[in-house]
Amino acid sequence: MKYLTHFLFSAFALFILKAPIANAQFKGIYENCPNVAADPQKDDLACVVQWTIGYAAYIVGAILVVMIVIAGIMYVTSMGNPDRVALAKKTLVGAIIGLIIVVLSAFMVNVLTSLF
Numbered sequence: 001m002k003y004l005t006h007f008l009f010s011a012f013a014l015f016i017l018k019a020p021i022a023n024a025q026f027k028g029i030y031e032n033c034p035n036v037a038a039d040p041q042k043d044d045l046a047c048v049v050q051w052t053i054g055y056a057a058y059i060v061g062a063i064l065v066v067m068i069v070i071a072g073i074m075y076v077t078s079m080g081n082p083d084r085v086a087l088a089k090k091t092l093v094g095a096i097i098g099l100i101i102v103v104l105s106a107f108m109v110n111v112l113t114s115l116f
Contacts, residue, residue, distance in 0.1 A: 046113040053109050060102045067095035 071092035078084035 049109055050113060053106050057102060057106055060098065064095055064099050064102075067091060067098075071095060 071088050074084060074088035074091060078088060
């Protein structure tokens with residue numbers, strides 16, 4: 001158990017250390033929207049939508065991770081009970097469908113804002 005704890009902590013620390021490097025290379029969807037991080041421009045609908053989708057993606061990503069962990073815990077603690085296994089699978093499928101919806105909506109917003 002101690003080895004697993006050290007391994008997971010090390011893996012988590014490596015991912016945390018890589019985040020600033022990846023963020024420094026990321027131009028993002030805000031490159032056409034000046035000052036969008038501080039305050040979205042009120043007169044430009046495309047920038048407001050991009051700003052909203054950007055922050056919503058962070059929130060939904062956190063919720064998605066929590067739902068996948070909950071589904072995994074439900075699956076492990078079901079002890080073979082078919083009703084609990086079905087509920088865990090339903091929770092996992094719902095989380096994955098939510099992820100697909102968020103990714104497609106962000107893609108559609110980026111495509112539409114680049115066209116108009």
